[in-house]
Amino acid sequence: MQLVQNVPFFSIMLSMVSAIVTPVLPRRAAKWLSVGVVAAVVCLHIWFVPFMISYGGSYNYMMGHFPAPWGNELRAGLLEAAIALALSVVMLLSQLAGLNKLQRQIDPPKQGFFYVMCNLVMAGMLALVYTNDLFTAYVFIEILALSSCALMVARQLGHTMVASMRYMILSLLGSGLVLIAIALTYNLTGHLLMENIHDVIAVYAANGEYALPITVIIGLFIAGIAIKCGVFPFHMWLPDAYAYSTSAASAVLSSVVSKAYFFLLVKIFYRVIGIDVIMSDMALNLMLVLGISSMIIGSLGAIRCLDIRRMVAYSSVSQMGYLFAWVGLGSEVGVAAAMFHMVVHAMCKSMLFLSVSPLCDASGDSKRFIDLRGAGYRYVVPGITFTLGALSMVGIPILGGFFSKIFFAEAAISGTGWVQVALLAALALSTLLNAFYFMHTVMGLYRKPRQGYEPQPFIKSALAAAALVVFGVVNLAIGFFAKDIISFITAGLQTFA
Amino acid sequence: MNGLLDSLWRHFDVTVAILLFGIGFTTLLLHTNLIKKIIGLNIMETATFLFLTSQGYIANRAAPILMEGTRAVSGYVNPIPSGLVLTGIVVSVSVTAVMLALTIRLYRRYHTLDIDSMTLMMKGEDE
Numbered sequence A: 001m002q003l004v005q006n007v008p009f010f011s012i013m014l015s016m017v018s019a020i021v022t023p024v025l026p027r028r029a030a031k032w033l034s035v036g037v038v039a040a041v042v043c044l045h046i047w048f049v050p051f052m053i054s055y056g057g058s059y060n061y062m063m064g065h066f067p068a069p070w071g072n073e074l075r076a077g078l079l080e081a082a083i084a085l086a087l088s089v090v091m092l093l094s095q096l097a098g099l100n101k102l103q104r105q106i107d108p109p110k111q112g113f114f115y116v117m118c119n120l121v122m123a124g125m126l127a128l129v130y131t132n133d134l135f136t137a138y139v140f141i142e143i144l145a146l147s148s149c150a151l152m153v154a155r156q157l158g159h160t161m162v163a164s165m166r167y168m169i170l171s172l173l174g175s176g177l178v179l180i181a182i183a184l185t186y187n188l189t190g191h192l193l194m195e196n197i198h199d200v201i202a203v204y205a206a207n208g209e210y211a212l213p214i215t216v217i218i219g220l221f222i223a224g225i226a227i228k229c230g231v232f233p234f235h236m237w238l239p240d241a242y243a244y245s246t247s248a249a250s251a252v253l254s255s256v257v258s259k260a261y262f263f264l265l266v267k268i269f270y271r272v273i274g275i276d277v278i279m280s281d282m283a284l285n286l287m288l289v290l291g292i293s294s295m296i297i298g299s300l301g302a303i304r305c306l307d308i309r310r311m312v313a314y315s316s317v318s319q320m321g322y323l324f325a326w327v328g329l330g331s332e333v334g335v336a337a338a339m340f341h342m343v344v345h346a347m348c349k350s351m352l353f354l355s356v357s358p359l360c361d362a363s364g365d366s367k368r369f370i371d372l373r374g375a376g377y378r379y380v381v382p383g384i385t386f387t388l389g390a391l392s393m394v395g396i397p398i399l400g401g402f403f404s405k406i407f408f409a410e411a412a413i414s415g416t417g418w419v420q421v422a423l424l425a426a427l428a429l430s431t432l433l434n435a436f437y438f439m440h441t442v443m444g445l446y447r448k449p450r451q452g453y454e455p456q457p458f459i460k461s462a463l464a465a466a467a468l469v470v471f472g473v474v475n476l477a478i479g480f481f482a483k484d485i486i487s488f489i490t491a492g493l494q495t496f497a
Numbered sequence B: 001m002n003g004l005l006d007s008l009w010r011h012f013d014v015t016v017a018i019l020l021f022g023i024g025f026t027t028l029l030l031h032t033n034l035i036k037k038i039i040g041l042n043i044m045e046t047a048t049f050l051f052l053t054s055q056g057y058i059a060n061r062a063a064p065i066l067m068e069g070t071r072a073v074s075g076y077v078n079p080i081p082s083g084l085v086l087t088g089i090v091v092s093v094s095v096t097a098v099m100l101a102l103t104i105r106l107y108r109r110y111h112t113l114d115i116d117s118m119t120l121m122m123k124g125e126d127e
Helices: A003-024 A027-055 A078-105 A108-130 A134-153 A158-189 A194-207 A211-229 A238-244 A247-279 A284-304 A308-328 A332-361 A380-394 A400-413 A417-445 A462-480 A482-494 B002-010 B012-030 B034-056 B079-110 B115-124
Strands: A059-062 A073-076
Touching: A003 A027, A003 A059, A003 A073, A003 A078, A003 A108, A027 A078, A027 A108, A073 A078, A073 A108, A078 A108, A078 A247, A078 A332, A078 A462, A078 A482, A108 A134, A108 A247, A134 A158, A134 A247, A134 B079, A158 A194, A158 A211, A158 A238, A158 B012, A158 B034, A158 B079, A158 B115, A194 A211, A194 A247, A211 A247, A211 A284, A211 A308, A238 A247, A238 A308, A247 A308, A247 A332, A284 A308, A284 A417, A308 A332, A308 A400, A308 A417, A332 A380, A332 A400, A332 A462, A332 A482, A380 A400, A380 A417, A380 A462, A400 A417, A400 A462, A400 A482, A462 A482, B002 B012, B012 B034, B034 B079, B079 B115
Parallel strands: none
Antiparallel strands: A059 A073
């Protein structure tokens, strides 16, 4: 055991411990501790990912050296390390870019708690990515739900409070379903560690036993996580929550929290149930239907908006739909494309949310399209990063979003019958709608302001601008290295099971 | 039909758990009063815990608590589901606390517990 192999454990513990320490610190110290811990996790992972690449496979990490039935286990592999790195980078940049805004929007005495919740989200995300134990996953799902609810209400408006109440209600239904699924799995297999369950289910599948209970378990997991991710029928809380909470919170919620849940679902598919069982199971159609309807409804919702942040929030619904639909396709290519898009969307959506809020500042604190006209000239850096993000989401070549669309289309063609037709049609329609509302917004940003509009002075933050520039560079890099990233993900998925 | 009734009766603990879960679920979803929603949530979670514990129970065996000497392993019920339920109860308590705190906040702001009228009032206000 080398020192570097402790990184997953260290990162989780670091985030948890700092969450405990932060509330007693003064506000400034709390802020820098919180950001510092995330930065430390990023650095640890920059050390860890090359090690995992040279290490090749994966290993199980026993917490406290207690063997399996008593102790708790983490598992680190290529994919887990890379996703943890990507999501921590998003977290760090979101916090830095949103720092200035949140200090103005959240009551000063409450700001300390915002940083606590950021640390808890970080710990929850890392734990969901690395855990090898289903019950630990459940506990961290709840921790993530509570802390993201607190992130939402940190800015105390009627909208955020009502939205977080709705979020809590749906989210608890979701975790209730996941808990029942875990109880059924334990009932069926007698294990909670992922490998052990996987072995038992493989035997059941080979003998054709317990087919119905396994389908029910898969369906419950899908429904539970779909509720958590805010996919179509369960998205009522999402637009208000993302549109009114502070920009760092929206970025973290849309890009870190929902991605961590989605990664957990893929992990359950590969490591708990076994991907061969999943592919041949009809419960996967549920995912396909949720995904496709979410793609369309989300885009339609975005078109109706008069408010830029609601539009970006609705676009999140449709992008989560892509992920669900292509995992629901039931082929390895589809899952790889979805994982690629997960990274692209995490980077892109957080950048969009964080560019929107300075643009609104530059328009007299208004989020309406009509006031935002010309904002791209008034505040140049966020204007450029918003345009970049919008182009990527629409799928303009050399940007990440273009490659996700290509991989999606390639994966959809490998599907059969109506699935192929439905996915390609949904992809085309949704891309068209995406192009419509994003391009409409971008053009608005560079139009002449409406008559009689007087620009008002606003605060520019150098830190936010710098973080946005880094965001832009990362997004461009994803586009340039798309082929390498997708082959990395495909290799990672093969060592995943 | 007779077979179904028979198996429902044989696993009556599971049947009760499912009924309770349904009651909790519908209360949580269909009532507009926040306090009733929270009560529904608690019923739902209790049902889940009942289901979990009943899966670990083995008839005629003792709880796995150490008192005045030990018995053979076959003398105890399966302790893992009980452990899970304990964790689940902790989670459920904290979730209930957060929901109640939010309810207080909302009540102070809107002077109602009805989530639909809250939403109506919220739509009227701008930032």
